[in-house]
Amino acid sequence: MDIDFWQQRWAENQIGFHMPEVNPYLSEFWAQLSVLPGSTVLVPLCGKTLDLVWFVSNQYSVLGVECSDQAIEDFFAEQSIKAAKEPYKSFTAHRGENINLLHGDFFKLDKHALSNVAAVYDRASLVALPENMRADYAGILSSFLPQSVSILLVTLEYDQSLMSGPPFSVSDREVHELYSPHFNIELLEQFDVLENQPRFRDRGLDYMLERVYKISR
16 A cells, blocks of 8 residues: 555546545535634645645645645646646645645655644545554644644544455544544544445445544644
8 A cells, every 4th residue: 555556546547536526524514623714724645636626716725745646737737727846855846826736755744844734634545544554644643733733534434344445444443543642533423325335335335434523632
């Protein structure tokens, strides 16, 4: 589950995780984080999600991180956004108006890169990582983000023995284990979404719980 895996998925257009519309959780729950317009929102493992456009259209600046250069190039081309490309530490920064997408390894981020982040939007990041990488991921967020930061987190939970992932199953208990040492955790909503996910139902799953969390210092 390394960078080569995801780059291959993008190269072969195996991107069933990409949603062709803005995630409805944004309009439903984002306001609960009380993030001021003009603030910078971090979107880890962002792909070419249209959620990036939603943030810009709602007067936020976006910092995305993505290991696939193709995903970033596709995003700017499909949205007809001009972007300048320049090196930034171990990344390549693609800078458009109010949007900065870093091509590279999320795990090479440092405190300086995240110093202006006011909030994090994680719809498909934590669940994209196998269990042995999730603690390091959460550790970067807890260690390098400013003290005032808040996170909107979306997870999935299902019987991992029936499907190997990604997306991986992340339990409510694991969310608390990862984040409770440094954050307050509030469960905003929980849905069983299997009925609307035939590709997962066809793989033998009998439930798939989607949870939305507000996580704050």
